[in-house]
Amino acid sequence: MIRVQPDIFDIGKEIEVMTNGRTDIGAVVSFTGLVRDFNDGSKVTGLSLEHYPGMTERELAKIEEEARARWDLQDCLIIHRYGEMALGEPIVLVITASPHRQDAFEAAHFLMDWLKTKAPFWKQEVNARGETNWVKERESDLKAATRWKSDS
């Protein structure tokens, strides 16, 4: 399942909703991305995220579909926020559930790596002087995404 929303989310609650009443799940992995106070050596005081409504949901759905095809997943949730965010707040959440840990770990890793290079979101940082900057793409993110390509 995918959700694109401005509102903050509760990680514990989302895991609870996914696993409640089920006895077939053996492993749950979650990743949360947070707003941090530095980037490329500069202090960051706030963040806003823009996205492409419509295409965002389509890309995230494709990424989820790919993960479900590659790994044995019993459930999968991606939540990505947009709009204004304060330092320390969560930006993105990925939860995967599987009978065994390997699939849940790998799928969560894959989902984040692909999401970072495919889903149409753009970060804009605010610095200590109140200036806004569009965040640049990272070479390391591109590299991280390509490692999942070999078996596709």
Next chain:
Amino acid sequence: MKILYFAWLKTKLQMTSESVPWSEECRDTDSLVRWMKTRGPSFAEVFSDLEVVRIAVNQEYITGNTVLGKEDEVAFFPPVTGG
């Protein structure tokens, strides 16, 4: 055609979207980009380095020149930075 701009392209062009009537000049994405570059200094600047501009047609990434029709939605944006 509906044209959308995101992130720094939007900031530089001071526009989030516009409607462009279909013509021979924008029959495909290569032609559209060529035409965009002729629209003034900010357009010329935004489209000067296509390495940093991604194109989506009808909300799908394109990899090569793509034929465009009247009803198509074309989006221009920088490499994504979510997550």
